[in-house]
Amino acid sequence: MKKESNGISPNVDSTRMAGQLANLLKERGGERHIVVLQDFPDPDAISCGFAYRCIAAQWGIECDLVYGGRISHQENIAMVNLLNITVTLCELEEIPPDRYQGSVFVDGQGTTSCLVDRLERARVPVLIVVDHHAQQDRLQPLFADIRPSVGACASIFVEYLCDGLLPLVSKTEHRNLATALMHGIISETGALIEAQAQDFTAAAYLQPFCDRELLNEILHQQRSQKVMEVIRVALENRVIRSGYCISGVGYLRAADRDALPQAADFLLTEEMVHTAIVFGIVLGDREEEIHGSLRTTKLTVSPDQFLKESLGKMVGGSHYGGGKARAGGFEIPLGFLSGHDDPDLAKLKWDTFNAKIQKKFFTKIGAEDE
Numbered sequence: 001m002k003k004e005s006n007g008i009s010p011n012v013d014s015t016r017m018a019g020q021l022a023n024l025l026k027e028r029g030g031e032r033h034i035v036v037l038q039d040f041p042d043p044d045a046i047s048c049g050f051a052y053r054c055i056a057a058q059w060g061i062e063c064d065l066v067y068g069g070r071i072s073h074q075e076n077i078a079m080v081n082l083l084n085i086t087v088t089l090c091e092l093e094e095i096p097p098d099r100y101q102g103s104v105f106v107d108g109q110g111t112t113s114c115l116v117d118r119l120e121r122a123r124v125p126v127l128i129v130v131d132h133h134a135q136q137d138r139l140q141p142l143f144a145d146i147r148p149s150v151g152a153c154a155s156i157f158v159e160y161l162c163d164g165l166l167p168l169v170s171k172t173e174h175r176n177l178a179t180a181l182m183h184g185i186i187s188e189t190g191a192l193i194e195a196q197a198q199d200f201t202a203a204a205y206l207q208p209f210c211d212r213e214l215l216n217e218i219l220h221q222q223r224s225q226k227v228m229e230v231i232r233v234a235l236e237n238r239v240i241r242s243g244y245c246i247s248g249v250g251y252l253r254a255a256d257r258d259a260l261p262q263a264a265d266f267l268l269t270e271e272m273v274h275t276a277i278v279f280g281i282v283l284g285d286r287e288e289e290i291h292g293s294l295r296t297t298k299l300t301v302s303p304d305q306f307l308k309e310s311l312g313k314m315v316g317g318s319h320y321g322g323g324k325a326r327a328g329g330f331e332i333p334l335g336f337l338s339g340h341d342d343p344d345l346a347k348l349k350w351d352t353f354n355a356k357i358q359k360k361f362f363t364k365i366g367a368e369d370e
Helices: 012-027 043-059 074-082 116-121 153-165 172-188 197-209 212-219 225-237 259-267 303-311 343-364
Strands: 032-036 062-067 102-106 126-131 143-146 239-241 244-253 275-283 288-296 321-324 327-333
Touching (some): 012 043, 012 126, 012 143, 032 116, 043 062, 043 074, 043 102, 043 172, 074 172, 074 212, 126 153, 153 172, 172 197, 172 212, 225 259, 244 259, 259 275, 259 288, 275 343, 288 303, 288 321, 288 343, 303 321, 303 343
Parallel strands (some): 032 062, 032 102, 102 126, 126 143, 244 275
Antiparallel strands (some): 275 288, 288 327, 321 327
16 A cells, blocks of 8 residues: 555545546546535535545546535635635526536535536536535435545545545645645534544645645634624523523524524533524525524434434425534525515514424424423
């Protein structure tokens, strides 16, 4: 087995996966791919999309990193700006059938993107899925590398780099790539507190190439006033039962959606709380959706299983929620009930959904009668 310049030996299984991915990219040389990020991309997804673009470029493959919602978290905005990562908001109702020859999903399996149906209508084949969340069975790709045991999807892409798909060297693009992947690992593993062995190995490989000053600047962005307001409301509205802290924060602009996971992280710091769930109605241009984030420190709580069992499935068979170790999220379209209502009707709608969702969670934990 070969050794990399920093003394890290690639894993046999990862080498096999890297070889399969390289063979697929060789067959698709010269194409144009759409790299699908979550509607609200996080650092892990953005860094993985960036890594795929750099890897695929060696086979003459052009890539567009595309999302369907908004980048609003202050660290994410700093990340794409400071590291020169081009990401594109898809505003097309329909994607032209001849624009892309394949789709690639990173840090997700199609359940967190509104673009899947549009790509299916355009008959864009699903080529690749690389993810570290639990199996979702939404897509049927030609190549799938799904590893729920890994803390960050970025760590999987670092293994591809180590296995020869793109050995890092001292140049600006590789420095930015290493910094992005390091940020993805740090943010996804709680500053490495929840990291697995693969994540530490990946971070060790990236360390010589990472720009520490840029990474420090990205990691220390100040919270916006709106995020602080959402955290305040989450504190006021929280209900704690059996170690679960659940809080509905009302209506949110799409631009402020990333305040939900930050509020959940904050509520998790309260004494005697092991699981925090924060949710609200996110106001889009035409439709409304309930979005929520779950964070937990309890080893026996599986966010993926907890959310799927609590919230169930939509008509098409996809679950409303899912997750990975220690974190999860959910999105529930309001459909016919969407719309900008008068204040009284809007309050009535929120009170109804707030009560319904809290009841589902408290029923799940057996605390609905407390």
